[in-house]
Structures are given as C-alpha cells and as structure tokens.
Amino acid sequence: MPGRFTVRPDDGDGTFGVWDGAVNGWRTTGQTLDVAERTKVDLDLQFNAHGPRLADDVRPVEPAQLIERAVAWESVELDTWLRDGGRWYGKIRDRDGHVTLVPQPDLRPAEDNA
Structure with a gap:
C-alpha cells in the first residue's frame, strides 16, 4: 500500500x-x-x-463511479485508480466525504452500475 x-x-x-x-x-x-x-x-x-509517479500508474475515472467497498459492502465513489508496487488501489470517497486508497480486491461495482 x-x-x-x-x-x-x-x-x-x-x-x-x-x-x-x-x-x-x-x-x-x-x-x-x-x-x-x-x-x-x-x-x-x-x-x-x-x-513522481509514472503517468501510466494513475488513471482518473471520469465521471466518478458509484462502487461498493468490502466494509459491509457500503456504497462509495471511485474517482481514480493508482498502481503501486504492481497492485491497484482505488481512490474512494465515502458518504461522509472521507477520502482514502483501498486495495482493488476490496472493491466491486455497485449493483446500480453492474
């Protein structure tokens, strides 16, 4: 991470x-x-x-997408993917506005986006 x-x-x-x-x-x-x-x-x-990171290691998601996070599969907003050490992380914003990076395996498409 x-x-x-x-x-x-x-x-x-x-x-x-x-x-x-x-x-x-x-x-x-x-x-x-x-x-x-x-x-x-x-x-x-x-x-x-x-x-500085390589440009290929950061992929903005435009527009941001509604996805689910593996904390009781709560809905969060994804706006950027980041590759670090060969692993991908999603930059997410939860419903309270908190921003964090979450490992890709802990994220999935929201049922509304599936």
Whole structure:
C-alpha cells in the first residue's frame, strides 16, 4: 500500500499535517483531520517512494463511479485508480466525504452500475 505519506498531529493544538517519509519532514501542517487525509491521498497519487509517479500508474475515472467497498459492502465513489508496487488501489470517497486508497480486491461495482 502506498506509504510515503502519513497524517500526524502537528503541534498538539488539535491540528494535523502530512509527514513525508522519503524526506523525513512535513509536507503540510495546521490542517483539520479531513483536509490532511485528502492531502495525503492526493500526494500518494502524485509521488511514490522514489519521486513522481509514472503517468501510466494513475488513471482518473471520469465521471466518478458509484462502487461498493468490502466494509459491509457500503456504497462509495471511485474517482481514480493508482498502481503501486504492481497492485491497484482505488481512490474512494465515502458518504461522509472521507477520502482514502483501498486495495482493488476490496472493491466491486455497485449493483446500480453492474
């Protein structure tokens, strides 16, 4: 799973930032948890452990599609595929607006799209 970037509390003031493990430093600070999580995923789409990703490793889904995730097969929205280490991950947004990367085997077409 992509792991160069992590979300961490930044100064104990209730805000969060995105830590870049490749350079051992902050990419962002002073964000809410939701904004930091979205920033982390966006950075994971742009960079792997060695630098910028190859264009073939990121495939936007336009328009975004309704799919189901293997957490009780809840409906989520898929808007990008990412290949990392030979495995595919879907960038999904759940009904609460949280964004994350999920391994492809944990995703399936929604019955509405089948």
